[in-house]
Amino acid sequence: MKVQRVILIFAILFGAAPLSIACGQLPVERNSTHATLFGIGRVNHLDTYLSPMEYRGPQLSYLHETARNLQRNPHILFLTFTEGELSYTHNRAETAHEIGGSIRYDAGWHYQWTDLLKGLDLAIGGLVGGDIGFLYNDRNGNNPAQARANLRLSASLRADYHFHIKKRMLAVHYQAHLPLLGGKFSPQYGQSYYDLFDRGNYDHNIVCTYPGNALSLRQLLTLDIPIRRNTLRIGYLSDLRQAKVNGIKQHQYGRSFVIGYVRRLKIMKNEKLKVKN
């Protein structure tokens, strides 16, 4: 049994299990959790293609997460993460600004242990995802902006700790995504976008990424507080993205306070939605 579990975890991490699940029959009945969060915080941008100086400023973010238990195997969760962010930053001397934005999507599967320790659920698995975005510097001439495009396979972990305060059940939720392998768009060290797109000169502009050249980590720590039939979620998002490819250094260190709501649904056999809370 233990051997089977280990095999299943590896299968989830390397993508085989999702395929087998996707090709199999869809369960008729399952649990589903939807979390929508809005964040406000600060971000620190560095992109040496645009400037050697760090830019700091406010950032707004949006996160939507879904998690569904498969009825056939309640230990397996299917997850999706949709995120968007906008930032407006300035250099230390406040003589120039950068506007940044990106959208990202990740999806994958987790294997979940419930009550690993008392009140603690743990899930680990893998995600496949990507993002596109931009960073625009309002002062530069022929290197005014940097386009962002990434694809990645990430290891993912989540933990939920449930506890009671005055008969009310609260939950601390933690999740982390660590990209392990991917591809990233990047111009060369001194290559202009004019050369790249107008002249069509491709020069290793899609780069393989791994923790050695693009170590990134996204962590979310939240507290779920049930309020009547809904759940309020508040927390802290730490999104550290980095890359050092084609001689260009990039980082985006974002830290945000997030607030939103969680809805837990159960899809019944007759396919009617019922609030489970």
Place this chain on the structure above:
Amino acid sequence: MKRSRLLILYFSFLIFNLSLLTGCVREDQPDNTPINNFEALWKIIDEHYCFLDYKAEAIGLDWDEVHTTYRQRISNDMTNAQLQEVLTDMLAELRDGHVNLYTAADVSRYWSWYEDYPKNLDIELRDQYLGTDYKIAAGIKYRIFDDNIGYLLYEDFSVGVGEGNLDDVMYYLRTCNGLIIDVRGNSGGMLTYAERLSQRLTNKRILVGYSSYKTGKGHSDFSQPKAEYLNPSTGVRWQKPVVILTNRECYSATNIFIRNAHACEGVTLLGDQSGGGSGLPFSSELPNGWAVRFSASPSYDKDMNQIEFGIEPDIYCALDATDALNGYDTLIETARALLH
């Protein structure tokens, strides 16, 4: 059972947090002092400027020696104006019109590439040739002289011109025996417009030059030069002789236009050597927020020669003061004589 669960928990968190112990991707963020700003500027040029090797050979530039020389003039108690003066002098060693330092008070520049030479251009005189009934198509002014020579003036490649404009211009001038394209005083702008105009001068795809860019911090770290071809326009193309009037103010995108046009059949360059400026400029900045512009990726001619210091004309021709007093532009008159 409990022990194995604890192990799972322990290793799960360990894997994720091990990543935090590894290095961050950062760049030095020096304090805003005159010395640090000097060092930052010297380093930006040292790592990103694309002509250090070429200028070491062509004009004896030694960027390390420049550091030694100018570092002596920097101290942390100097004012911003004093700092800018020293940094301007240091950047002038590059002899590059694409290198600027922008502060709130001033723009540091090197304009000797045209200020030290005769202009060979009298705007009022040129306006007399244009008259008052000339036509304007976007950034182009044009007319037909009495001797049936077409005259096309493009003063600034920052001002756009569309394919439709060029179709109409070429169609209007189609009956002329020859065409004068006057780009004197045009100090550049958008490469797209420069290329668009030069595409009207060839009927076949021709090699016009090469370009490369820096791939690393070393002075010799360049990509393999890529050939640049000029494709003929699909619109109305010019089929007769062309004389292009040039002077020292022809810079940057105009320099590239001259390079491209010179590779076309039936095109003669007349006037003075162009100003040059073959490096596509990039921007960066110093810790105090001052912006700096510098040449980042070089272009060459079709024989892989540098054109940073300009392109020589086929026929040198200067504006004669006596001609000018008599209402004649020596270059335009010489071009007309050539086209007859």
